[in-house]
Amino acid sequence: MITESVEEYLETIYRLYERGVATTTTNIAKELKVAPASATQMLKKLAKQGYLKYTPYRGVTLTAKGKRTGKEILRKHRVMEKFLGTLGIPKSKIHKEACELEHHIPHDLERAIYQKVEGEKPLPPGAPSDVVPLTSLLDGQKGVISFIGGGRGASQRLADLGLTPRTEITVIKSALFRGPLLISVRGTTLAIGRGVASRIFVRAK
Amino acid sequence: MITESVEEYLETIYRLYERGVATTTTNIAKELKVAPASATQMLKKLAKQGYLKYTPYRGVTLTAKGKRTGKEILRKHRVMEKFLGTLGIPKSKIHKEACELEHHIPHDLERAIYQKVEGEKPLPPGAPSDVVPLTSLLDGQKGVISFIGGGRGASQRLADLGLTPRTEITVIKSALFRGPLLISVRGTTLAIGRGVASRIFVRAK
DNA sequence: TTTAAAATTTAGGCGTGCCTAAATTTAAAA
């Protein structure tokens, strides 16, 4: 059985990895607010369980298994944050509560909550089924633009912003249901309204 | 800090107390699927922390503090069960998942979810504010009938069933949003439709 | 009332994950 602690470590390491921060004992310990000695201990254990490769004094590298697990917890974390947001829980508490709940939400419950929170976003007829509106992505998720819905006008305005098919987008912040999305495109950060965002269809990465 | 284990024990003991079952070491251990020796250990600890009175070889009695805490966890459990039900989580998993989540849901989140799940049930004008429709009660909750909404006809039909003001009702099973409620009145179990149930206004106990 | 069975407690241990203090190793400065 995978413990809550193991999940927490893997989520943290995956987050560092995603951000391009070195996955060293100290960084991990700092992120988790734990003594370095405690991290060392756990990292050895995670290595033994095949979640990562551990080289003494050199830090760790997630294995495929480790990445898969870390990513999954992080996704639960983000779904829970969105959910708590829709319920009007104060921002100051959202991160912490999501980070606790993420360990107690089985996969199907996560899916159910996600559905609830996102509603059923109808796709334009004929769209590939692995494509979703940009508004469906969670904070931190990346996607590649598949196509732009709506008329020529919309396409043109978005093209002016550099938002054309095959462009990679990272969602920085996407408050739920209201307010603009903060996205990052080719190193530039920009804010776009929810209306337009719902007409940008992406393949989530 | 109150641990998850402490919560689990208090919830269990409170449930036994509510059901009128003796709160002995063995019963508690059995309910929690734990060895009697483990229960003994914990019961001593709970006594030391003021949640209950412990008499060796004789079992325990919850203090006011213990009742308050046990009741609170049990309420969270019930709210989560309703919530999971609305999300379409299979019945077979609901109890277990609720019993895990109950320990990770702060009070305001519980309230928010409860609101979401119940919707805002409008009360008839002039009704006392501590009164709610019977459909708002959770499984296992008791309430005392305050008044019957709707016309004379409704009142008469319900009176025939013995449902008159000041009658105590225990909700046995209340699936969410659909299906009849199973209730217990003066030792008799009966099923009533949601429509009528929403016109029976009770003071929750 | 004596005896056997059931309930409960005591004793000794285990696994998990954390901590501090003391090595040890690696990196940076002189």
Added chain:
DNA sequence: TTTTAAATTTAGGCACGCCTAAATTTTAAA
């Protein structure tokens, strides 16, 4: 290259909550 500082690991301990086996106490049967 030697010395010092920073990072990391090792060692020894602690709190929790669980378990089994062996007492002890209570209850029920004879």
